[in-house]
Amino acid sequence: MPAYDVLIIGAGLAGQRAALAAAQTGATVGVVSKVHPVRSHSVAAAGGINAALNPEDSWESHAFDTVKGSDYLGDQDAIEIMCREAPDELLWLEHAGVTFHRDGTGHLGTRAFGGASAARTYYVADITGQAILHVLYEQLLKHHAQLDRYEEWFTTDLVVGDEGQCVGAICRDLRDGRLELINAKAVILASGGAGQVYRPTTNGLIVTGDGIAQACRVGAKLMDMEMVQYHPTTLSGNGLLITEGARGEGAWLLNAEGDRFMEEYAPNKLELASRDVVSRAEQTEIMEGRGFPDGTVALDVTKVPRRRTLEALREIVNIGRDFAGVDITREPIHIRPGNHYIMGGVKTDVDGQTTVPGLYAAGEVACVSVHGGNRLGANSLLDTLVFGRRSGESAARRALRMPMPSTPSACLTDTQRALAAILRRRGNGSRIGAIKKELGDTMNEYVAVFRDAEGLAKAHQIVRRLKEEAAGAAIDDHGSVFNQDVIAAIELSYMLEVAETIVIAAEERKESRGAQYRTDFPERNDADWLKHVDISLDGGPEPKVSYSPVTITRWQPEERTY
Amino acid sequence: MPEYTLRIRRFDPLSGEAAYWDEHFIEMEEHNSVLDGILKVKDEKDGSIGIRCSCQQGICGSCAVRINGKPGLACNTHLEEAAHRGHGVGWNPPAPDDTSSGEGLKLPEIMVEPMGNMPVIRDLIVDMDAVHWRKIQRVTPWLINREPVPEREYIVPHANMVDVTQPMSCIQCGACVSDCLSMEIDPLFIGPAALAKAYRFVGDPRDAQHRERLFDLAEDPHGIYDCTHCFNCVDACPKGVDPMNQIMRLRRIAGTDYDIEDRNNGYRHEHAFVKNIRRNGLLHESDLLADSYGGKFNPAAGRELVSSLPTGIKGLARRKMTPKTALMHPHKAPKPVSQTFDRIEGRDQRVELNLYVSGYEDDEPADETESEERR
Incomplete structure (x- = not known):
């Protein structure tokens, strides 16, 4: 039976970052992924990663934007940590080899993104997730001596010990169907969201909520599960994502009458209001008959200079061409709100610890909660990396001071x-x-x-x-x-x-x-509902609801306009 | 809705049976993808069809297969395009199947097979670890940081980062590996995907070991000089990475910028080509080998010429050359050829064509800062 200090399930951004951090802390590490790590759905993250790195910007400004974006449901202690640690995390990525695009002076370049009061989104064309994921995998290969990779192994169950703590997982090698019990002092779930619960969705076929369900089965609490993000710009037929980077670079939203309707809904931020606001605006236009007959509105990327589009939005040029038959550099493309992300997930503290001892979670599977009721674009990559690292470090620290737990025989x-x-x-x-x-x-x-x-x-x-x-x-x-x-x-x-x-x-x-x-x-309704909705099985077969308070440090709830 | 015959190559290693063609009729829109077609059959009729897939938007790199003989992603190949696409080089379509010859009406046919150059695990799933990922490991696939590592970011030109975005946009799908002709002959060839990955570091100004990397890849007999310019990888790549182009850039940087003359004679052989064309205006093959070793009368060439005598004799026997053409120069380059050489070699900067940067051919010309120029 293989045994590790830290076992990580999922090898997208959160999982790989956790693995590297745990190994660096001195733990032995196993990484299990049901697909090859570079196929993980983090690969599809397009627009970029937020960090207040510029001297004129501040982590407080980033944190406030995030709190406001969350509609005050995000826990402010966690948001502060994420925004404070963002610049260091970004520089760590840069030194590890991520090919971030530069500005004219050779420094890291930024683009504007939704709900943000400064241009603080760092990017690699519109393949930022792919670039970071592939570079992390390079690092995984570099540190192969400290990490065992189980690629194309499917996790069927988490294993819980006699004292209710997580002691490992049971995994199936897809190649030959062999089952293996992998023993661990700490397990980190990093298996992503649950987009496939919806149809259509921007998420890949592998994004099936495995970790959320597995954690729930062993008694972990889930939080904010009602908070499911609809992305404002997805293709009408198949739900494919058109990056928010398009609007960040200057694209407009138009209804069928040719009006730039966001002027009505968010006069200051227009297309760059937060995603829930833009999606509701689009849906309202469509329901009130100002959409196109196919139930869409239009995204006009021709407002962006063509050379810039080809250089910085290359992937959505391909998507428009291959999946909608539209050259987005020449004509508007029809889009509508579509399922994209789940803010909720397995409830964790700021070190990734869930309510089950020995079980950690990071990335979309987790709910820290930094996104609250609505995630800002380009905060998810940041979330996966910051809390992936913190989970890896804290799981390793826990593991290094305890013996290998025994596993139940049956x-x-x-x-x-x-x-x-x-x-x-x-x-x-x-x-x-x-x-x-x-x-x-x-x-x-x-x-x-x-x-x-x-x-x-x-x-x-x-x-x-x-x-x-x-x-x-x-x-x-x-x-x-x-x-x-x-x-x-x-x-x-x-x-x-x-x-x-x-x-x-x-x-x-x-x-x-x-x-x-x-x-x-x-x-x-802040009086009654400024609180998290928690769900757990609590020993029985049926999910039960409870509540937990929202942590507020310095930003009191205000009316939210963009 | 149009109808198609979807023929899927099936293989189950535990069944004891040989691989076979599994035929299905599907009725779908022309712009649906081949993957849509396969998933429809899988969902509605046969859940045992094996294919890796996830994102359905050409970014995760899972679903590379051969479609009517050409490698590509099943998810971004439309049914209609697949049915009428030309076959790839070296593809032998299977003999017509008696069971499929229906009542006169023949549906457009889409044949889906696993990729080549890699062992098949099951159905359309190949063993990428055994080939593709092993080759990726071969090129030291991580950044070796230039020292000192700055406290903040490395200050590097924007153009360089956009330039390496081209190899960086490789999704590791393996389509180029599938149809690499050099790898078919020499399975040890490092191959298009891994060498494109190598360029990602050689083109990255933050990497400290450009020379070491280039020397390593030039000296390896299965390295950069093992590519035969067949363009299959360029045709296969669904992301515009142009692996062959990256290999050629590695050669130019190794030979011209770092003066690496490899023991495989790759560099000199390449230059012999240039010299040969400059002199003759067209390729004079019998001079090529000698030129690669410094000319017919160079003593270093003697041994090579003797060892390649059997080839020479075969060439004579098959009338590829005559004793006269072998020894004389039957053709002289016309003036415009040498003028072209003079003009290009006279430039003080080497201009690299990188379509990822410069967009499409009908684009207005790139301005100074954005075009990719080296040294």
Whole structure:
């Protein structure tokens, strides 16, 4: 049985950063990822990473923008840490080799981004996530002696010891179907968000909420699950992302009548208001009949000089060409709000510690909470890196002062039995693809930009029914080599569990704040709802709701206008 | 909606069966991707089809396959384009299948196979660790920082960072490795993806070991001089990385800027080409080998000429050359050729063509600061 001081599940930005930090702290490290690390969905982050590095800028300004962006639901102690540590993290990346674009003097260049009072977004064209992810992987290769990589290993279960602490994980080698119990003194979940719960989504097919569901199953608390971000600019058919960097570089939003409608909704920041505000504005235009017949509005990138677009927004030129048949340097492209990110996740403290001892979480899977009700663009890369590093360091410190915990004897056979049961299923149940499609459509209809009690109740009912159907869904593949069918069945169960917590939290919060806009409770209500909605299984089979206070350090809630 | 025949190459290593073609009929929009087609079949009919995929937008690099003989990403290849695309070099389409010849009406056919040059694990999934990632490791794929490491960022020209964005935009999908002809002949060739990765460091002013890296890649018999300019990697790359171009830039920097004359004679051989064209106006092959070793009458060339005698004799036997053409110069370069050489060699700066920087061909000319020029 392999054993490590620190075991990391997921190898996107948070996971790789945590791995490097834990190794540097002196721990032995194992990194498990269900895909090759460079395929992790961090690769799709486009626009950039925020840091108040310029002398004229300040971390306080960055922190205030973040607090305001969060609609005052973000925990201000965590936000302060993130914004204070941002410049050092950025320079660490630069020295590790990230090819950040420069300004005319050869210093790091910036671009403007939504909800920010200064241009503090550092970038590599519009492939910032890819560039950082690949450079972190270079570092992983460089430090191969201190790190074991389990690439294309799927984590099926977290393992909990006698005292309720996390002591490892059970993982399946996709290549040959072998199950392995990996023992660890500390486990860091870094397995990303849950975009596939929605359809369409900007997220890749691998983003199925695994870590959120796994943590919930072993008793960890989830927080802010109702806060699901709709990105203002996604393609209408397939939901692909058009980076906010486009608006940062100067692109306009236009309705079908050719009006720059953001003048009505956010007269100061216009297209660069925070994402929840822009998405609601677009959705309102579309619902009130000023959109195009395909249910969209237009993004006009021709306002950006063509050379600049080709140099700095190259990827969305490709996306426009390949997936919408539009040359964005010559004509506007049709876009609409689409599922993009979950602010909520596994509740952690500022060192990544969850409510289960020995279990840490960082990145989109976690909720520290630095994003509160609405995440600012280019704060997610920062979140993954700062809290990935902090989790790696604190997990390593914990591990270095304790012996290797023992693992319960039955855990491996339990998992083997569960997998065998899935493999025994035949082709007579509902199809996994059909269940997933219905789930995604349901969430996108009832738990989207605008929500109300009736729709949420309907969604809840459908999700419960789908959970039952999923338990007997058809399996076509009974082999052991790269059996993607059995993995899809497990992922489906994760997605449904995550969906249910999202719906429960959205039903619970009876006000409008950030990404949660209730048409039946259209006002923000600080008196009753300036608090986090927490969800946990609490020993029973059904998720239970509780509350926790929002940490406020120096910024009292104010009215939020852009 | 148009209909297509989707033929997927299947292989299950545990079944004991040989690989086979699995045929499906799909009805989808022309602009749907090949991956959309495969996932539809997988979702609705057969969940056992193996293909790696995630982002569906050409950025994660998971779904590279061969489509009608050409490597590329399944997610950004449209069905209609795939059905009518030309075949890649060296592709042998399978013999027509009797079961598929229906009642006269023939649907456009899309054949999806696993990538080449890498062992197949299952269906469309290949072992990238065994080939691609091992080669990436070969080029010391991390920055070796120039000392002293500054307290803040390194101050470097914007143009250099935009320049290395081209190799940096490689998504490690393996499409170029799949159809690299040199690698087919020499499996040890470091290959297009890894060498493009190497340029990412050689072109990065923050790296301290440009010379060491270049020397290493020039001296390796499977290194930069092992590429044969077949352009397959340029055609294959879905991200415009132009791996071959990066290899040529490594050669120019190694040979011209660092004067690295490798033991494989790659540098001299390349220069022999230039000299040969300058003198003859067109390639005079029988001079090439001798020129690579300093000319026919250079004693160093003698041994090489003797050892390549069998090739020479074969060439004579097949009338590729005659004793006369082998010994004489039948053709002299016309004046415009030497004028072109003079003009280009007379420039004080070398101009590199980097389409990632300069956009498309119909673009207005790049201004001074943004065009990529070295030294």
